[in-house]
Amino acid sequence: MNLFPEIIAAEKRIKGNILRTPLFPSNYLSQLSGGQVYLKLENEQYTGSFKARGALNKILSTTPAERKIGFITASTGNHAQGFARALTIAGATGTIFLPENASPAKVEALKSYPVKLEFFGHNSLETELHAKAAAEESGLIWVSPYNDPLIIAGQGTMGLEMNFQAKGPIDYVLGCIGGGGMMSGVATAIKNISPTTKVIGCLPEKSPEMYLSIKAGKVVFIDFEETLSDGSAGGLEDGSITFPICQQYVDDYTLVSEEAIADSIRLIAEKHHKIIEGAAGVAVASFLQEIETYQGKTVVIIICGANISMKKLKEIL
Numbered sequence: 001m002n003l004f005p006e007i008i009a010a011e012k013r014i015k016g017n018i019l020r021t022p023l024f025p026s027n028y029l030s031q032l033s034g035g036q037v038y039l040k041l042e043n044e045q046y047t048g049s050f051k052a053r054g055a056l057n058k059i060l061s062t063t064p065a066e067r068k069i070g071f072i073t074a075s076t077g078n079h080a081q082g083f084a085r086a087l088t089i090a091g092a093t094g095t096i097f098l099p100e101n102a103s104p105a106k107v108e109a110l111k112s113y114p115v116k117l118e119f120f121g122h123n124s125l126e127t128e129l130h131a132k133a134a135a136e137e138s139g140l141i142w143v144s145p146y147n148d149p150l151i152i153a154g155q156g157t158m159g160l161e162m163n164f165q166a167k168g169p170i171d172y173v174l175g176c177i178g179g180g181g182m183m184s185g186v187a188t189a190i191k192n193i194s195p196t197t198k199v200i201g202c203l204p205e206k207s208p209e210m211y212l213s214i215k216a217g218k219v220v221f222i223d224f225e226e227t228l229s230d231g232s233a234g235g236l237e238d239g240s241i242t243f244p245i246c247q248q249y250v251d252d253y254t255l256v257s258e259e260a261i262a263d264s265i266r267l268i269a270e271k272h273h274k275i276i277e278g279a280a281g282v283a284v285a286s287f288l289q290e291i292e293t294y295q296g297k298t299v300v301i302i303i304c305g306a307n308i309s310m311k312k313l314k315e316i317l
Helices: 004-017 027-033 051-060 064-069 078-090 104-110 124-138 149-165 181-193 209-216 242-249 258-272 278-289 310-316
Strands: 023-025 036-041 071-074 094-098 116-119 141-143 172-176 198-204 252-256 298-303
Touching: 004 051, 004 149, 004 181, 023 149, 027 036, 027 278, 027 298, 036 149, 051 078, 051 141, 051 149, 051 181, 071 078, 071 124, 078 094, 078 104, 094 104, 094 124, 124 141, 149 181, 172 181, 172 278, 181 198, 181 242, 198 209, 198 278, 209 242, 209 252, 252 278, 258 278, 258 310, 278 298
Parallel strands: 036 298, 071 094, 071 141, 094 116, 172 198, 172 298, 198 252
Antiparallel strands: 023 036
């Protein structure tokens, strides 16, 4: 499956309502690796996360009649905010299902949007399957957080921006993987523009579902463990289109510990004075863990979001 034409279309569809986020040169990380390291600052995107892209592309691609029916989705928080903002832009209505243990900061942010909030389950996959069934029962239009070509295409617009913004060829792109929507889109864009660029999927050791699935050659499920990377936790549904895309385009995977994630959140706060969430910390930690690989190379690390609770941030700092 090659969604590159969909990514080009998505860029045209959403560009008026999305920020082209900075590709920020990190002098500190560049000095460590002896190369050029950039941070793709999606933490500065509307809603504080890359998820604003995919949700907007999906909602804006619907017809006026579909918008009158209404939409339903499930999310740990970041997709939910992107979904809620997209509904506001499109003048549509919707319901969001969240896990009962969703980040308080993300739940609080959702209360500023005119959407209905429902809580079910203790991880993103449980919540997602329940919400999908609720959509079928109610007749509302289901919007997957990742398992949808239009969602993936929206996230892939980041890849187009990176190639335009970078001064010269990119050797590596690192980004966190949960259900795979972001890295499926980014990897598709990157590989179609620059086939020699290597794409690295980064995962917390406590939630490595995509990595285990790739190793097994099929989607696998594991017991849920709490992780600082709550935005990527919970795995992917069976039959997700992100799985074969990651098989095709993601070159390698790195798993990191909770300690390494926390260290990376602190490091970015100290060196660059930027707040990042756990999933972004996973990508930074992966770079630091495998830094010998990146010696003298041009690397882009996707800082996928900033939505971390003040309580958790204080504990980490």
